[in-house]
Amino acid sequence: MSNDEPLVVAEAPKGNLPHGRINPRSSIPFFAIHLLPFLAVFTGITWTAVWLFMATYWGRMFFITAGYHRYFSHRAYRTSRPFAAVLAFGGCAAAQKGPLWWAGHHRMHHRYSDTPTDPHTPRKGFWWSHVGWILSDDTSPVPEGTMKEYSDIPEIRWIDKHDWVAPWSLAVACFLIGGWSGLLIGFFASTVLLWHSTFLVNSLAHVWGTRRFDTTDTSRNNFVIAVLTMGEGWHNNHHRYAHLARQGLYWWEVDASYWVLCGLEKLHIVWDLKRPRPEWLEAKPAQTEADLPVPD
Ligand SMILES: [Zn+2]
Ligand SMILES: [Zn+2]
Secondary structure, eight states: OOTTSOOOOOOOOOSSSOTTOBOTTTTHHHHHHHHGGGGHHHHOOOHHHHHHHHHHHHHHHHIIIIIIIIIIITOOSEEOHHHHHHHHHHHHTTSSOOHHHHHHHHHHHHHTTTSTTSTTOGGGOHHIIIIITTSBGGGOSOOTTSOHHHHTOHHHHHHHHTTTHHHHHHHHHHHHHHHHHIIIIIIIIHHHHHHHHHHHHHTGGGTSSBOSSOOSSOOOBOHHHHHHTTSTTBHHHHHHSTTOSOOOOSTTSOOHHHHHHHHHHHTTSEEOOOOOOHHHHTOOTTOOGGGSOOOO
16 A cells, blocks of 8 residues: 555444444354354255355455455555456455455554554454454444545445445355255355454464564464465565565465466456565575565
């Protein structure tokens, strides 16, 4: 994001709930969805449901990491207006609210990493950084001034406002393709795993892992999270070079989202991917932020 945009910390909506608490009533659907996959003991688990689970997990993970995160939050590459709308709609299917809400809070996270203004620092507790912040009224509006370049695009605004359309459509499609087993496993179980894998980047990737760069935040590199999230586990790399389309800086730092983006680049669907300079790849692991060149 550009640094010249004014950024205003949004006031939490007025209400009776104290700051830093989840809203128990509005959180009921979130907790209820965790229980739904257990109903598969009555329906059984079909192979169709298993294939749906895999497709909806990895497909939606790509839209979150490559779309919501690397495109809408960080503008790490460029694309056409229609494909930006595809990324926004696909991201909504993950049931993590709309692209303006998601990316707006993520920009706040980078700008105020691990300070009291960070929406989900683990310094406020692991539970808070994992999911508490999402279920709290504190973070329900899009932070003001964070998403100006996208909030004026009518189709993006519509998709963000109607963020329920994509997940409901996907749920209906899973039911039509795979019946009750397809809905419970192919949609709901996949959604629960998708949620927690994504949330691990905010919680565990600031607690468990190695630190290549001595950044001012608590970000870590974590192989397990990188596999689960198609490359988002190289979170210390990412906090150092947030503008890059590539987060795994070495060949062995698996980054499946980047590999898919390279394929889309060959098809001319995306372009201008921001990549690390070769000398950054050769940086010695113990190098500190002060030793590194300033990114473009
Ligand atoms: Zn972070
Ligand atoms: Zn980021």
